Amino acid sequence: MDFTSSLLRLRVSFKWRPRITKNVTDTIRKWVEIHQSNRPHWILLNMEVHHMVKYKGADYNQYLKSMIELGKVLDHFSNFSKVIWLNQYPTIDPAHQEIFSEKIHRYNKDIRNILNNQSNVRIWDSSNSLAEEYVRSCAVNFQRDEVHGEYFAKYVTCKDFIHFGNAALSQATQILFNDICNSKIEITSDDRENL
Template sequence: MLGHCSWKRNRRSILLLSQTASVCCFLFILINAFRNNKKLKTTTERNEITHYEKVTFRKNSTESESPICTGNLLSGREYNYAKWARGSYDNRLESTTGSCRLLYYTAERIVSCLDSFRDHNHFNLPHQYLKNITKTQQNNLHFAFIGDSRIRQQFLNFVKLIPDYDKKSQPSPIPFMHHGDIEITSNILKLRVSFQWRPVINVTVTETIRRWTISGPNDERPDFILLSMALHHIIHINSVEDYKRLYQEKVIEFAPILDQLGKVSQVIWLNQHPTMDLKKPTSEMVHKYNKDNRHIFENHHNIHIWDSSIPLVEEYIRSCFILERKNSESFWEALDYSTPYINCYDNVHPGYLVLSQATQLLYNNIFNN
């Protein structure tokens, strides 16, 4: 009897040990499986993260981005305007990506570029100008805008982005539609931006350019000259004979002098934008003047022609005719420099927003190199 009980106890012990071993084995297998699964998951996640970092790096890498637009951005023959949106250009000379990136110039970026020019020739200036770099380090950098009210528009858009540290203007305040000279200076930035009201090509304009050409490296000669005089000629010319005598011959005489100045300063001739005027000056007239000017200037390689902003203005004019144009007499009474040339009120002057985009093209052309 006792032997029988002892056998039962041993049997229960064996069963208990067997069950315990089974549970331990199951737990061991389960723990190892969990560890292996966690290890596999960690490895997979690490691989995924590595792959994501590589993709992100490739996306953020400058190697995969289109290059910054450089060269003659003002020529519509070299750069075809495609899309703004702080934006993109279809660069016909770009064989790899087919496009390049415009920088969006803010006041901070402009100040940085102006400062860096004190030490380096960052502007797209002629090589001969390098010998005058000492002048730029000591005196004010001078941008000169010469021409009619359209050039005055470009001047006002240009200086709008110059920060108002110690900016002074003469006259002050600037009268609206001012048919006179304007000068803006900043001692902190060592900057001078001037506008000269010269609506037609005459002796005064020719002698000014000639004087700058033969002058020494002093502060009088601008480093950068943007000019155009055609609209007032178009308005007052009524025949082919008048056109040849009063304008074309003057441009032919003016071109070599301007080209000579382009050897020591950067010279840009703004081709005229089309207009919304159905009488005079019409866009057809403007186109003819632009075409003839390009033909005259094509053998003068130091004169850069700016026509890349013309498609912007063409789209602006198209939208003005598609949308209902507003006519309000009170608009002209309230007009000042805070709201000039907007909403298709003006037949001759493009809207402010489209010219702001054109000014971005100008800044990109000057500073990107």
């Protein structure tokens, strides 16, 4: 999915890639080589959960190896554009044997160690608390076995305990955009006095 706004001078491209593959690394490597007018201004990445599931070829050591290679490419790319790695949110699904919070925290910690060597790659985890409370509320509401009405059905989608619904996604997106945009706004001492 691609969107371009000449008014905002913004190009957005959404590419869903559930796993770190040679294709993902090569795509970012190509962005480094192309003319800056065709290069994204910033990219958001997260690829963890699909690497944890056995039937999708889970191999933790291969994941770390791929992440190290991707980290090098992201470091190079971050010389031209902003790179933000979105931590995987924790889950509280008691029935899932392959994806659980302790494992997610281990992946996040290892990714942080890998990407911290790339000084220009930001790791963003500001909405972790929001996600944790969201999935916790899903568990509580499922335990109550209540009918939740139209609002709940549209905005609090609790199909699983990994993907949170539109209400939390909207808030997390707003927090992310505020974080990105606020870093661009410089407030002088005169501005602070007028607040």
